[in-house]
Amino acid sequence: MNGALEGVRIIDVSRVLAGPFCSMILGDLGADVIKIEHHESGDETRGWGPPFAEGESAYYLCANRNKQSMTLNLKSEEGKEIFRKLVASGDIVIQNFKTGTLGKLGLGYEDLKEINPKLIMASITGFGLTGPYKDLPGYDYIIQAMSGLMSITGEKDGSPVKVGVAIADILTGLYTCIGILSALHHRDKLGEGQEIDISLMDCQVSSLVNVASNYLFSGLTPERMGNQHPNIVPYQTFGTSDGELVVAVGNDDQFRRFSTVIGRPDLAEQEQFKHNEKRLQNKEELIPIIEDSLRGKTKKEWKRLFDDAGIPNGPINDIAEMFEDPQIIARGMLVSMEHPTIEDLKVTGSPLNLSKTPVTMRKHPPLYGEHTDSILAEIGYSPDQISKFKENKII
Incomplete structure (x- = not known):
C-alpha cells in the first residue's frame, strides 16, 4: 500500500x-x-x-x-x-x-x-x-x-x-x-x-490563539514583545559568552530548578519571583539578573546543564546548523x-x-x-x- x-x-x-x-x-x-x-x-x-x-x-x-x-x-x-x-x-x-x-x-x-x-x-x-x-x-x-x-x-x-x-x-x-x-x-x-x-x-x-484571546478577555491591544512571551517569564532569548539561546521556563517548578542551575537558588524563594504571575509583573527586575548570570558560560555549556535539569532550552540555529542537527x-x-x-x-x-x-x-x-x-x-x-x-x- x-x-x-x-x-x-x-x-x-x-x-x-x-x-x-x-x-x-x-x-x-x-x-x-x-x-x-x-x-x-x-x-x-x-x-x-x-x-x-x-x-x-x-x-x-x-x-x-x-x-x-x-x-x-x-x-x-x-x-x-x-x-x-x-x-x-x-x-x-x-x-x-x-x-x-x-x-x-x-x-x-x-x-x-x-x-x-x-x-x-x-x-x-x-x-x-x-x-x-x-x-x-x-x-x-x-x-x-x-x-x-x-x-x-x-x-x-x-x-x-x-x-x-x-x-x-x-x-x-x-x-x-x-x-x-x-x-x-x-x-x-x-x-x-x-x-x-x-x-x-x-x-x-x-x-493568533492566545494573543487574540488575551485581547478578547482584557480589551488591551497586544503589543510587540520581541523574543519575550506575553504570559510567561522567563521565556525568551538570552545572551551567553558565545551567542544566544532560548530558555522557556514554563512553570514554577522549572523556575526553581532553573534558578539553582544558574547559581541563584534564592530567586525562586523571593516573593516577587516565586510564582509566574509575580515574575510577569516584576520581569523588568528579574530579566537583568538572569542575563548577568548566563554570560559566564557558552551556549553548549548551558544547554548541557539545562538539559540535565529538565529545563526547556535550545540554541538559535541558522538553517545550515539546523540541517546538521543529529535530531533532524x-x-x-x-x-x-x-x-x-x-x-x-x-x-x-x-x-x-x-x-x-x-x-x-x-x-x-x-x-x-x-x-x-x-x-x-x-x-x-x-x-x-x-x-x-x-x-x-x-x-
Missing part, C-alpha cells in the same frame, strides 16, 4: 504555495495528484529564483513532489472538456483562483458537482468567498499585515516585522488538508461531496530524491510518521508538463488528438 490516501485522485489547479503545499502533503500520504498548469507559463514559482537547480527553482521544488504535471488551457472549450473528464474520474479539486473565476468559465463547484456529485472542491482565496473583501487578491505578506500578526512581531520599540517564511500560506495549506480529510470522511458516510471555502485571512486570524537527521527531515535533471535532489522530509501507512517520496517534483501526454492517454485521448491539442495550444 502506497499510503493512507491511496486511490484518492486530486486535480490541483492551484499555484504558488498554499494549495501546492496542501496537495503535496496529501500526495505524501498516497494520493494521486495531477498538477494542472497554465499551458504557456506554468506555476509562477517555477520562475521564482535564484537559486535554481538545472532550471528548476528551489521555491517550486519545495512544494511539488509526489505529483504529475500536465498543461492545459482552461479558457478553451477543448481544455474545459478535458478538465471535466478529469473531474469525473477524480475525488478532489484544489483551486486558488480569485473568487468567481472558475464559475465564469463554467467550471465552478456548482457546475462540476453535476458531473461528479461526490466531488470535494477546496477553494482557497485571500479573504474567502463571502464578505466585502471577497474579490480582492490575497498574498501572504498582505495577510500577515491585515491579520494583526505583524503588529505583534518584532522588537517592542521597533517596526512591525513579517515572519521569515510565508506562514499564512503554510497555515492555510494545513487547514485545507484538515478540511479535505474531514470532507472525505463525510463523503464516506453519506456519499456526498461539498465545497470547502478557506481563506488565508481566516487561517491567520485563527492562528535521525528523524528523516532531510531527504534525497532522484530527479531526471538534478543530481541528488535534497528536500525537506515529512513530519507525518504513520506506523501502518507511512508517507513515501514516490515522485520527484515534476518537470513542466512532464505527464501531459500520459494523463490524456489515460482518460481516452489518442496520440493524434494529443498532437492536435498541442497544435491548437490547448496543452
Whole structure:
C-alpha cells in the first residue's frame, strides 16, 4: 500500500504555495495528484529564483513532489472538456483562483458537482468567498499585515516585522488538508461531496490563539514583545559568552530548578519571583539578573546543564546548523530524491510518521508538463488528438 490516501485522485489547479503545499502533503500520504498548469507559463514559482537547480527553482521544488504535471488551457472549450473528464474520474479539486473565476468559465463547484456529485472542491482565496473583501487578491505578506500578526512581531520599540517564511500560506495549506480529510470522511458516510471555502485571512486570524484571546478577555491591544512571551517569564532569548539561546521556563517548578542551575537558588524563594504571575509583573527586575548570570558560560555549556535539569532550552540555529542537527537527521527531515535533471535532489522530509501507512517520496517534483501526454492517454485521448491539442495550444 502506497499510503493512507491511496486511490484518492486530486486535480490541483492551484499555484504558488498554499494549495501546492496542501496537495503535496496529501500526495505524501498516497494520493494521486495531477498538477494542472497554465499551458504557456506554468506555476509562477517555477520562475521564482535564484537559486535554481538545472532550471528548476528551489521555491517550486519545495512544494511539488509526489505529483504529475500536465498543461492545459482552461479558457478553451477543448481544455474545459478535458478538465471535466478529469473531474469525473477524480475525488478532489484544489483551486486558488480569485473568487468567481472558475464559475465564469463554467467550471465552478456548482457546475462540476453535476458531473461528479461526490466531488470535494477546496477553494482557497485571500479573504474567502463571502464578505466585502471577497474579490480582492490575497498574498501572504498582505495577510500577515491585515491579520494583526505583524503588529505583534518584532522588537517592542521597533517596526512591525513579517515572519521569515510565508506562514499564512503554510497555515492555510494545513487547514485545507484538515478540511479535505474531514470532507472525505463525510463523503464516506453519506456519499456526498461539498465545497470547502478557506481563506488565508481566516487561517491567520485563527492562528493568533492566545494573543487574540488575551485581547478578547482584557480589551488591551497586544503589543510587540520581541523574543519575550506575553504570559510567561522567563521565556525568551538570552545572551551567553558565545551567542544566544532560548530558555522557556514554563512553570514554577522549572523556575526553581532553573534558578539553582544558574547559581541563584534564592530567586525562586523571593516573593516577587516565586510564582509566574509575580515574575510577569516584576520581569523588568528579574530579566537583568538572569542575563548577568548566563554570560559566564557558552551556549553548549548551558544547554548541557539545562538539559540535565529538565529545563526547556535550545540554541538559535541558522538553517545550515539546523540541517546538521543529529535530531533532524535521525528523524528523516532531510531527504534525497532522484530527479531526471538534478543530481541528488535534497528536500525537506515529512513530519507525518504513520506506523501502518507511512508517507513515501514516490515522485520527484515534476518537470513542466512532464505527464501531459500520459494523463490524456489515460482518460481516452489518442496520440493524434494529443498532437492536435498541442497544435491548437490547448496543452
